[in-house]
Amino acid sequence: MAHMLRGTLLTGILGALLLVGGNGFAEGDAKCTIATKGDSPVVKACQEGGLKAAKKVMKDMVKAAKTNGTKFECDDCHKDADRKYELTIDGKEKFQKLIAATMVPKK
Numbered sequence: 433m434a435h436m437l438r439g440t441l442l443t444g445i446l447g448a449l450l451l452v453g454g455n456g457f458a459e460g461d462a463k464c465t466i467a468t469k470g471d472s473p474v475v476k477a478c479q480e481g482g483l484k485a486a487k488k489v490m491k492d493m494v495k496a497a498k499t500n501g502t503k504f505e506c507d508d509c510h511k512d513a514d515r516k517y518e519l520t521i522d523g524k525e526k527f528q529k530l531i532a533a534t535m536v537p538k539k
């Protein structure tokens with residue numbers, strides 16, 4: 433939760449921070465290193481709000497998938513779901529399934 437508090441303070445200047453590469457206080461917290469290209473919802477969140485936003489989107493996706501009956505844990509795809517989010521070998525592949533699971537059409 434400490435992350436969130438710090439994030440709130442940063443929200444306004446995150447955009448600028450991302451552009452200049454984040455000097456100092458938000459190191460490691462602000463910038464995405466994995467979701468840097470493509471057009472996944474996570475990449476978009478990274479562009480808009482850095483790691484913090486990405487984390488939120490990932491949580492929402494996991495939640496949505498669960499609602500649709502597919503269960504995922506952060507560490508199904510991330511080796512280190514606390515800091516660097518390095519992907520597991522099949523993380524990318526599972527991600528496609530996660531995305532699919534978040535988009536089960538409601539009728």
Ligand code: HEC
Pocket residue numbers: 463464465466467468469470472474475478483486487490491494504505506507508509510513516517519523524526527528529530
């Ligand atoms: C089904 C696999 C999967 C699950 C489950 C998953 N992630 Fe991810 N996550 C990914 C993939 C793949 C990417 C990179 C996405 C891209 O490049 O478009 C990613 C990217 C991220 C990033 C951005 C990291 C960076 O530096 O670019 C964060 C933060 C993150 N995930 C947090 C989480 C958290 C927190 C959870 C649990 C609530 C979670 N993820 C669950 C697959 C997953």
